Amino acid sequence: MAVPFSLTSAAGPEAAQSARQGIAAWAVTAACLIVFMGIGVVDPILPEIGHQLGATPTQVELLFTTYLGVMAVMTLFAGNIGTRLGRRRVALIGLGLIGLFALACGLSGSIPALAVFRGGWGLGSALFTPTALVLLLALIGHAEKAIMRYEAAIGLGMSMGPLLGGVLGSHGWRFPFLGAAALMLLALVAVAVFVRVPESREPARPVGDVFRAYRHPAFLAVGLTGLLYYFGFFLLLGYTPLFLHLSTLGLGLTFFGWGLLLGLGSTLLAERLLHRVRASRIVLGSLAGLTLLFVLLGFAPLAGGVKIALVVLSGTLFGLMNALLTTLSVEVAHLPRATATSAYNFLRWLGAAAAPVTSGFVAEHLGAPVPYAFGAVAVALAVGIMALAARPIDAARASDPHVH
Incomplete structure (x- = not known):
């Protein structure tokens, strides 16, 4: 009996x-889902906020731009903050800030106040989002599986957020913010109770290391592609609610369907294609499809129902692109993961921040369909960059030992 006992006792701690x-x-995954619900929860209530507070499209879009602008800047420092304070602690601080500023948004009464509080919300997201990916990479151990889990949480969050915003927002634009604050409290408790990870002992790296990451041609190409692509992504997400002229609940249901396909594209579809087709070819095909999408949305003589269907179906391509670019940013950099994620996130959130306020301004001065021309041009430029850099990107990915 001694032998089985020793085997059990040896295996027991490892299994535990x-x-x-x-x-x-799973606790980190659930928190990611809730955080990304907080991004999408605003979508269906943008027209109602503009109506209730007498705001122009440009002013309404500030709710996205301040959020994303703060995220872009703060991701430069998130890696070092995580190293100094500990990843778990930074994740908890980020969740706490999101909950606090979501509550403040629900209690505010003007566009400037909402814009400022959304900036604070972006600060919390900037601390949590890259930290959550690093935590998942450490806890799961396999880069591709961790990224797929992360992107699945993003997709589900992006789908459930608009639905929550549509249902609660049909009773008043403040309720989605208050609901998001309550959900953030649940996420905070889950991470505090269940997440225990050994903290990295690596020294904090200068912020300059993030910019030196752009010396790697393949990584720079992925980052610039991300910048242009996320301009298109958040143009669709931030401006389309103003363009479609649907009810709050109608917008919620539309982007719920879009988000479901976003999750499908970023998980099942991305995983299958990555094992069968070169990553650069998938990116090129997806970007070409999105270029066509923006042209059709803005300028094709299509019925409203057809345009809604196009928006929903585009979630598949957007989800596929999200997973592919995040995967490539980790695998082609050949850098510490915290540095790679900070460098990539800075560029993608910079592009994202420019999209909403640009679309609002362009719509006011040049006409409602014209922002989609900007989206088409941005994504077409991304096609050009990816076409030129396809070979070094595929070579850099193939040389990463974590891929095989």
Whole structure:
């Protein structure tokens, strides 16, 4: 009987540790889902906020731009903050800030106040979002699986957020913000209770290391593609609610369907294609499809129902692109993951921040369809960059030992 006992006792701690890591990974995943619900929850209520507060499209779009602009700047420092304070602690601080500023948004009464509080919300997201990916990479251990889990949480969050915003927003634009604050509290508790990870002992890296990451041609190409692509992504997400002229609940249902396909594209479709087709070819095909989408949305003589269907179906391509670019940013950099994620996130959120306020301004001065021309041009430029850099990107990915 001594032998089985020794085997059990040897295997027991390993099994328990694996179970704890599994639970912790799911807690982080759930928190990611809730955080990205907070992004989409605003979507259906943008027209109602503009109506109730007498705001122009440009002013309404500030709710996205301040959020994303703060995220872009703060991601430069998120890696070092995580190294100094500990990833778990930074994740908790980020969740706490999101909940606090979501509550402040629900209690505010003017566009300037909402814009400022959304900036604070962006600060919390900037601390949590890259930290969550690093935590998942550490807890799961396999880069591709961790990224797929992360992107699945984003997709589900992006789908459930607009639905929550549409249902609660049909009773008043403040309720989605208050609902988001309550959900952030749940996410905070889940991470505090279940997540325990050994903290990295690596020294904090100068912020300059983030910019030196752009010396790698393949990584720079992925980052610039991300900048242009996310301009298009957030132009669709931020401006389309003003363009479609649907009810709050109608917008919620539209972007719920879009988000479901976003999750499908970023998980099942991305995983299958990455094992069968070169990554650069998938990116090129997806970007070409999105270029056509923006042209059709803005300028094709299509019925409203057809345009709604196009928006919903585009979620598949957007989800596929999200997963592909995040995967490539980790695999072609050959850098510490915290540095790579900070460098990539800075560029993608910079492009994202420019889209909403640009679309609002262009719509006011040049006409409602014209922002989609800007989206088409941005994504077409991304096609050009990817076409020129396809070979070094595929070579850099193939040389990453984590891919095989």
